[in-house]
Amino acid sequence: MRHKRYLGSMPPPGSATGPTPHAPEPAPGPARHEWSTRHSVLTLARRTVALLNALSPEEPQPETVAAVLCEYGEPAPVRLSTADVADLRLAAEELRAVFEATDVDLAASRLNRLLARGTGALRLSSHHGESPWHPHLDSDDEAPWGEWLLASSCLALTVLVWDRQEPPGGVCASPVCRHVFITRGSGPDRRYCSRRCATRERVAAHRRNRAAAGIGPRGEERVTPRRGAGSSGPPAP
Numbered sequence: 001m002r003h004k005r006y007l008g009s010m011p012p013p014g015s016a017t018g019p020t021p022h023a024p025e026p027a028p029g030p031a032r033h034e035w036s037t038r039h040s041v042l043t044l045a046r047r048t049v050a051l052l053n054a055l056s057p058e059e060p061q062p063e064t065v066a067a068v069l070c071e072y073g074e075p076a077p078v079r080l081s082t083a084d085v086a087d088l089r090l091a092a093e094e095l096r097a098v099f100e101a102t103d104v105d106l107a108a109s110r111l112n113r114l115l116a117r118g119t120g121a122l123r124l125s126s127h128h129g130e131s132p133w134h135p136h137l138d139s140d141d142e143a144p145w146g147e148w149l150l151a152s153s154c155l156a157l158t159v160l161v162w163d164r165q166e167p168p169g170g171v172c173a174s175p176v177c178r179h180v181f182i183t184r185g186s187g188p189d190r191r192y193c194s195r196r197c198a199t200r201e202r203v204a205a206h207r208r209n210r211a212a213a214g215i216g217p218r219g220e221e222r223v224t225p226r227r228g229a230g231s232s233g234p235p236a237p
Helices: 037-054 062-071 082-099 104-118 145-164 195-212
Strands: 123-125 134-136 169-171 180-182
Touching: 037 062, 037 082, 037 145, 037 180, 062 082, 082 104, 082 145, 082 169, 082 180, 104 145, 134 145
Parallel strands: none
Antiparallel strands: 123 134, 169 180
16 A cells, blocks of 8 residues: 555554564554644645655656655655656646745635646545544545645645645745745744755855955955056056
8 A cells, every 4th residue: 555654554453463473563653642633734744845855856866755755654665666756746846836825825726726626535544544534635545646745735735724824835045945845833934944045045145245345255355456546557658
């Protein structure tokens, strides 16, 4: 099953909990009282961000994308073909438009368009008892990767817009990055995906300002030589 884990695996109800002679003991999943819908939505939104950023290069590597999927709960090994990655990348490009929305109305409009065109009927799945019951918008638990990414991401981002009444995220303002990110829902508007990008751009802006003011890298004032009266030069004939 493709989406076998959802914040950890649980054995199906009524199944044996101990190891079998020829199979490793399953990794323990979270207890049912630890299953949090709100935490799950945020986790799925963060997974969307991680996948969109992994798929942003012109030729994303299947191994890199598979590693992100495993990090967010897909059982290893995840084997992706180049066609799978291409399918995921098409979905990622459509989802990126939601992160580029500058206000909540535009984000909602773009999500509505994706929901109408790229998702199916709302249904509940527990992946054969291995997860809490949770909503799905893809056609089946074995839906193609691109359909799954688009549907699951639209669902998570829709809940964030509904809950916060603001765009679910943004695009890093650093021109050398342009990764997407999820907003935290409080505090000042976020412009960068990480502290590293924010620091790099702040340092670059500081250097540009100093250069424009004629200040050298060591704090010395740069003097621009001017030709005019008293300047040295070849004598007039």
